[in-house]
């Protein structure tokens with residue numbers, strides 16, 4: 043963006059994580075490998091490591107952060123599904139993890155929130 047004299051961008055750039063419109067250049071953040079751009083609020087919300095993981099996940103499987111209603115997410119369902127897949131040898135551990143994280147993120151739950159909820163859930167077992 044060296045030769046861009048205008049401060050606003052009008053070509054419909056959307057955040058690679060939450061699909062928010064990005065209109066101002068100072069709100070853009072370039073991810074390292076993929077040609078994704080993320081908004082300032084996602085930049086604040088996620089660590090660099092998370093951003094790479096999330097951008098790759100949506101790049102590969104589609105969807106976006108918060109696509110589904112958070113209230114429709116049940117951690118026990120996710121854990122049971124995860125365990126069933128492994129038990130039935132449907133998919134390997136890596137794929138089960140990828141599927142789980144995709145579900146978590148499309149429901150608008152940050153990795154930090156999920157890990158906190160997961161540790162509470164595990165303590166109760």
Ligand SMILES: [Zn+2]
Nearest residue numbers: 057060081084
């Ligand atoms: Zn965003």
